[in-house]
Amino acid sequence: MPDEPGETPRLDVPAGMFEDIExxxxxxxxxxxxVQALTEGGEPGEAPDDAAAAGGESDDGTDEDEWQYPxxxxxxxxxxYDDEMRALIEWVECVLVPGYLAEPSADARWCPEWFEHPVAIARLHALWLAWQExxxxxxxxxTGPSVWHRDHLDPALRELRSSHGPFAGCTKNEHQIDHRLPGIVPSAWRGAGP
Known part of the structure; x- marks a missing residue:
């Protein structure tokens, strides 16, 4: 029987199509x-700095959350910093290390005191932000997990664990922190708890 006027037609759509559309x-x-940022003379990914965007209002006058960079x-x-480090440490020690880091070797280094290496902190934090999204x-x-593995995890681990990475001076029996910047070690590792 044909659809009557005003009645919503029934569509049989595969379940995965909705995710693709989103x-x-x-x-x-x-x-x-x-495109808008480029046409207004800004950089891609840069938040617009016109008055409406700064006030958090869209063109139709409704309030929107102001864009926040990670x-x-x-x-x-x-x-x-301490709060972010506590969360990062939990993710690295509970997800990344047991799931992705096998026994360290000369070709695949890992430092159990990774939190004392600022370059490692920066890379692991970026990896964690991508994982969250x-x-x-x-x-x-x-497809997000596949993209995370291909575009984020694999390159990050290659850089971190390479012979020229932040753990280059660390061996199984010795930890090299000569290159550590003073004052970067989070208070979370000095015994302060939540």
Whole structure:
């Protein structure tokens, strides 16, 4: 029987198509923002600095959350740095180390005192931020974990564990911290707890 006027037609759509559509919407929104930034003379990914954007209002007058960039951990001051480090340490020690780091070797180094290496902290924090975004099916669909492995985990581990990476001076029996910047070790590792 044909559909009657005003009645919503029944559509049989494969379940995965909805995730694909949401991914396309997110990509379109990102490209639109990039084009807008470029046409207004800004840099891609840069938040617009016109009065409406700074006030958090859109063109239709509704309030929107102001765009916030993810924190770069090495630029944070206490207590934000300490909070971010506690969360990063938990993720590295509970997810990354047991799941992805086999026995260290000369070709695949790892330092159990990684938190004393600022370059390692920066790379692992970036890896963790990507993991948070790409393991959430609501924001990236079901291909997010694959993208995280290919685009984030594999390159980060290659750099961290290489013979010229931040753990180059660390061996199984010796930890080399001569290159550590003073005052970077988080208070979380000095016995301060939540």
């Amino acid at each position: 991914d396309l919407k997110a990509q379109l929104a990102a490209l639109t923002a990039e 924190p770069f951990i090495l630029l944070l001051d206490p207590p934000q 790409l393991t959430d099916p609501a924001s990236c669909g079901y």
